[in-house]
Amino acid sequence: MEHFLGFAIPGIPFGCTYALVAVGLVLTYQATGVLNFAYGAQAYLSAFVFTYLVQNEHLPVGLAFVIAVVVLAPAVGLIFDRFLFRKIAPANVIAKLVTGISMLIGIPAVLSILFTNSNQYNPPSILFNPDVVYFRFAGTPINGISVTSVLATAVTLVALVVLIRWTSLGLKMRGAVESRRLIELDGVNGGRVVASAWAVSGLIAGLAGVLLAPAYGQLQFSDYADLMVAAFAAAAWAVLRSLPIAVLVGVLMGVTVNILQGYLPAGSIWSSAVLTSLPFIVLVGALVLVPGMRTLGGAKDPLAAVDPPTPPTTAALRAPEFDRVIKILWYVLLVVFSVSMLTWMPKIWANVFNAGLAYSVVFLSITLITGMGGQLSLCQATLAGVGAFMAAQLASHLGLNFLLGGLVGAATAAVVAVVLAFASVRLRGLGLALMTIAAALVFDNVVFAEVDTVHGQPINVTPHAVGLGILNPDGRAYFVLAMVVLAVCVFLVMRVRRGSIGRFLGAMQGSSTAASGIGVNLTWMHVLVFGLSGAVAGIGGTLLSINQQAVNPNTFSWEFSLVLVVVVVTTGVNTPEGAIQAGFGYVVLQQLLTYVPGRLGGNSLLIIFFAFGALTYVAHPEGILEFQKRRWTLRFERLLLRDRATPSSAAPPGPEGGTPAWAPDPAVGG
């Protein structure tokens, strides 16, 4: 028993931090309807600034705490509200998730640029000395970190319960979750209520951040990402509603991890796989077993009808004459590009474009599941990795050609995706996003880190394994292969998009109630789109590995899945055209940034560019690139086809004859 308590009690401070973050997530969701994916980044930001001020600027701990937690953390929450989430229509679950995700990956990238010395060591404790044992409980020494965590969590929870249960602001916050606009009709200043909730939740994030920091010798964002997943799991069991359950599950998880750590043999696959996967197992358990999680985020805003409709794609909008010209220009571009790649293209740029082709295939898988299926999957890099890893395994163990192995890999990725689809068959929106990110994390920790890699080191792809001279450094065979694969994938996706399945998926996106009411089998559609998307991702992953001549776990990590999502929503997720733009945009920008001095950010700039680019998704859910294309198309049409009565005759009026939000600027053009 003493052993047991000796393992369990040190887990309580970790559990308290999980609980605190889970409570912050619940509070934000209850008041704003947003499951804040950026929460881990907010906690990391405060912890980083706090540690920096103490260690580098030698400020007193109290002053650093005031700046990093009391001032900065709520300010970040208010900025999120004012400039990001307030602009999102309440019913747009995907926009809320994408915005949070873009901040989750954007904030650490900004920090790494702003602070050249981004490695922070020995974060201090805010109250009690971590090195002093204050008392013993059941024989277990309790140090300053434990005392501080438990005390701060308890005080915060009591304050929160008082705020939510017994104050007028708390009552208004509970009213705002359904629709801020609705409580405004009752004379409540909804904006202020929601802003208050963001400030309080920001404060909690900052507090959790500085509480967790001293537990680690070095401040790393990955620890905060793990913290966030654990908090997601606790919040999910609470159906993002019940504070006591969130606290209980959070504390239990902290304790369980410590107990398992104590009893499982150190260094075994069990200890590494089970321990790192526990929060994800708990999260998946909540998603599968808790009925309330199935419909989470599916509630309709009573005032949703006042939101403008999603604008049609440029292709659907432009005049037939212009459409013909655009199509011809596309073919000309394709021919010029192909000829250039086969003849004069400098090697460095040929490599860039070759990578762009591979990325385009991976992005195409997101077009399938998000653009056509209307679901946000946060494990597309994982599915790509399944394809690549399977091809590599077959090549190294059975001597199978990498290309044939890639086809088997694509089939395997499709099977994994189908299994995931069945596991998440009742989940939509938020629940599905959480399930897919949990799957990505499990694959990262259990599969990719263990299967034939040495501590996560890449497996090399040899020219012999691929064959056909594809990896000949002076040849063009890879380009031909990648072009053919991309063309076939785009062709087939377009066929599906224009066919019955595409229409069924469109119906599901529009109204799942009506879709099932006319006879569309929603379960089958869900499974089918996951399977297709998995297969395409698997093919893309194999192609990418051949291009990189290595199967690298980092390329297929869960963080990269998030990067893929923010890249493709920036360019336009709805069409194969958007996927190709994302693929090429990503690699071209990456290459251009190599010309920028390294001290200005390097790869972090790329992440920042797309992370902040994805914020435009709020205003332009069709993608900022797609928006600009439509804008310029309409301008050109007005200019060139001015003799026609209504050049963009396809442009319909807004609902009830009003002007839709995407209508061209009347001041522009002929």
Add this chain to the structure above:
Amino acid sequence: MADVPAGNALLRVDGVSKSFGGIAAVNAVSMEVGRGESVGLVGPNGAGKTTLFNCVCGQLQPEHGTIDLDGRPLVPLPTFERARLGIGRTYQRIEVFPDMTVRDHLLVALRARWRRGRLWRDLCNLSKPSVEETAKVEDVLGMVGLRDRAEAPVASLGLGSCRLVELARALVTDPVVLMADEPSSGLDVHETRELGAVLRQVQRDQGMAMVLVEHDLSMVAEVVDRTVVMNLGEVIAEGDFESVMADRAVRTAYLGVQE
């Protein structure tokens, strides 16, 4: 139980109950709809009409009772299979596919009803609308007066047109029974009158059965053959429209006072 000749009942609801948090929304309701019959289901707000619709169409599972369509039990079936058996539905709160054109709404319903959507057909480019499908869609578009708006995205249409789109989407599948849930909700007098005329004509021309939930009693009187009145989850009266409306219990339920 309804006044439907023995053996002629198409839709049979028997002892269906559904409660939410201990409150009985529908309590042991039984009713029948005959082939080609038009039944009005009326009652004050909260009577349980839409809940009963949801039980019949599969959006809700009843706790007790059976629902049969042409002798086939519906309760074990999911919503989409019930639709494929021939239950067409419109919704109290508009349920359309905003990004689709009116024509695509009808096409997608046609394909779903007759299970013509196959992945291999899409991949082989065999999913273009057939002559038969095009003719059927045109026919229904003409029937409800939407032919001139066939290519418009539904997001660009007004409420009245959206109601017609929902109706057309249900009709194009040749339903054996049409469940219309407050089709006049949100429409003006003129639009309601037009919709009533369309419903009456279509129901008689196609010979399908129809259950109409409606608050506009003049529309009900015009369209239905028989009226069932619900209040507080129970059927309180049924028969022809005039006699039902003269019923003391019905007047009490609507007016809230004993006469």
